[in-house]
Amino acid sequence: MKQSKKHAITIQDVAKAAGVSVSTVSRVLNERVDVAQDTQERILSVIGELGYTSNLAARSMRSRHTNLIGLIIPDIGHPYSLEIMKGVNRAIAESEYSLMVYTTGDVQKHSTADHEQHYVSLLNNSITDGVIVVAPVASQFVSDAPIVSVDPHKQKRGYPSVHATNYQGARDAIQYLIGLGHTRIGFIAGRPELESAERRLRGYRDVLTEAGIGIDEDLIVQGDFTLKVGAQCAHKLFELPNPPTAIFAGNDQAALGVYEAAAEKGLRIPEDFSLIGFDNIPEAKYLGLTTVDQFLSEMGFIATKMLIRMIHDEELEEETIQIPTELLVRNSCKSLVSLVV
């Protein structure tokens, strides 16, 4: 209501309208106490009238305190990312921070260490108080503000990260299947370059060996964490002369692939065989399959809590948290999340 419509209202406009200096307005904005009661009220009411919102860019530049947390996440549309975001969101909701999710749209094109570092710098050197990086391939990050990584591709040092206990989760899952009486358990492996996939496989091998059942290499097929290849893998397993009576799918998409392959063959889960999948699978509830579940969201939650503690300058000690996470559908096995500094 003042002058050019094109120009946003600044702290100057507020100061002028309230008949004070900008520094006084700034003090009110930052909830300093050393401002006279009536001055404060006047400024506040002017702010309300003018609909002033402080310029984030300018504020970030001057003060190292934006109350903004950045989340750098590969593919916003992927269920994996979504679950983690949910957990982050939960932690954000009960904090004084707001969340800025940064994504570049396409997983394939941007998941390089260079890009990750770029986004970390972009956010942390400017508008965020700290960032969470999900599933980074980068080993190191240069940043003056705190960083936490979630589910990094490879075990790394230098900054804290939250890991799923993939090994223990897979162990629990296989033990659960053995408890059901299965001895021929198929395994659809994930992308071998990922530490998580490798650990799940190791859990499978170890439990089967320990149980005296032994490993039949024909029962281990190489998937890639996609539904399509998961279905192909399942077909391979079903065509075996001596097919498995249960399948452990490396992740959610693979599990759905198995489900579709089973449906094609007219098999029913869990009547004809047992299917257990890793990662969150919303459909599991209706499809009768068992999942090692909820840990994605939990990882996001823990990472966010940690980051906030770091921002508050609480020095993190070398520590490990273990958080039990129930299986969603119908059993007693547990998955865990661990924190590694």
Place this chain on the structure above:
Amino acid sequence: MKQSKKHAITIQDVAKAAGVSVSTVSRVLNERVDVAQDTQERILSVIGELGYTSNLAARSMRSRHTNLIGLIIPDIGHPYSLEIMKGVNRAIAESEYSLMVYTTGDVQKHSTADHEQHYVSLLNNSITDGVIVVAPVASQFVSDAPIVSVDPHKQKRGYPSVHATNYQGARDAIQYLIGLGHTRIGFIAGRPELESAERRLRGYRDVLTEAGIGIDEDLIVQGDFTLKVGAQCAHKLFELPNPPTAIFAGNDQAALGVYEAAAEKGLRIPEDFSLIGFDNIPEAKYLGLTTVDQFLSEMGFIATKMLIRMIHDEELEEETIQIPTELLVRNSCKSLVSLVV
């Protein structure tokens, strides 16, 4: 490698290291052509070595060009939001822009017009070139940068918005059910204060009236777009002396509620009755239910494309786009998305 570790590398550091002035570095950064070849190369290599990333805050403050689009969305964890984000993401991926998703964590606590305006100002007055506001309750926004809204609660003027053709979609759905031979079709309504819910109901009433079937008010029950209440509504319908042979659920969650209620009663879909739902329902694929689908993602996509055109200063004319969106599962009816300026 220069001085205090705590301090991020600035354009000054780069200039010093390259033996040029900051403005020259800035020119290279902004891909100006009027820089000598060798100077440019030298600066670029220094940037690489130092791992310099330009300060977003500072850059935003000086130039109206951040290549960042803001998405203001109520609840990141809700399937509704997710679908829209997917569409936005798709459009972002094929553009030169990056996406900044802004959420405050909790739908209930923050979905007020004031908050919406606050976030619009926060982003648009500082770091974004434009914003997309999803499901706003606010009627107007003050902002110097472009705004597009998606699926606003009430029809509003002043800025462009993308609407689902809820009326036509509901019409198509009901016609589809009539085509299947149904005459007693239950309707689970959504929150009555939302225009979308009201339009769907109107589509239902109109088609039934036009078809000469007439309206049985007992078949219309008041839901609230949640699974729990959806299930209760379904129970109410099933308990009717003359229960419906088909149910149209106002949205995805309600449809799942109906599914669960049906499962409890031992009913099977679609053998025992037909169930059709609005909004994206991933589970639909496995549950045999029909959906009016994909339009959420489409709305996000269109809104983003529009916003980018607006940022590029292409004046938007009064126009309407109609985009046919197939039903997901098994039929021929279509839903549409329209654009209103």
Place this chain on the structure above:
DNA sequence: TTGAAAGCGCTAACAG
């Protein structure tokens, strides 16, 4: 209790 003034890192004239 308040104001004046100095920058934060960057871009964009304007000179050279």
Place this chain on the structure above:
DNA sequence: CTGTTAGCGCTTTCAA
């Protein structure tokens, strides 16, 4: 082709 300079809107000493 390149350097100098003046701010963008804000916070923060330092005085008054």
